[in-house]
Amino acid sequence: MLQSAIATMALPPRGLLLLVMAGLLVVGCVMETTAALILLVPVLAPLTVHMGVDPMHFGVLMVVNPAIGMLTPPVGICLFVSCGIAGLSLGQVGRAIMPFVAAAVAALMVASYWPPLTTWLPSLIYR
Numbered sequence: 001m002l003q004s005a006i007a008t009m010a011l012p013p014r015g016l017l018l019l020v021m022a023g024l025l026v027v028g029c030v031m032e033t034t035a036a037l038i039l040l041v042p043v044l045a046p047l048t049v050h051m052g053v054d055p056m057h058f059g060v061l062m063v064v065n066p067a068i069g070m071l072t073p074p075v076g077i078c079l080f081v082s083c084g085i086a087g088l089s090l091g092q093v094g095r096a097i098m099p100f101v102a103a104a105v106a107a108l109m110v111a112s113y114w115p116p117l118t119t120w121l122p123s124l125i126y127r
Contacts, residue, residue, distance in 0.1 A: 003047050013052045017112045020044055021065055028069015036066050060118040068104045071097055
């Protein structure tokens with residue numbers, strides 16, 4: 001159902017990536033990373049290939065995006081671990097981590113709109 005809804009939008013590949021990345025950021029905030037990947041990769045991978053997105057590029061983005069979700073509350077596993085190590089409250093660590101989350105989201109957007117950033121090194125190895 002999700003595939004058909006996105007396919008009917010007739011988005012260009014970059015628009016599709018923006019939509020998928022925004023959705024994955026939201027999913028990463030409320031769902032554990034492994035569960036999100038297991039549920040969403042089989043649905044989104046065929047759709048992105050059909051829309052003309054490089055599978056290797058999409059794979060990198062699919063792994064990096066939930067990693068950002070591990071830094072954000074309410075389910076951010078890394079956030080809870082860092083609270084335990086530092087002995088600080090979730091609010092204190094959450095406020096301190098937000099500039100890093102913003103930088104990670106900016107890097108994700110750059111990587112999603114500039115595919116050679118994620119495909120250059122593998123293309124040297126797998127010719």
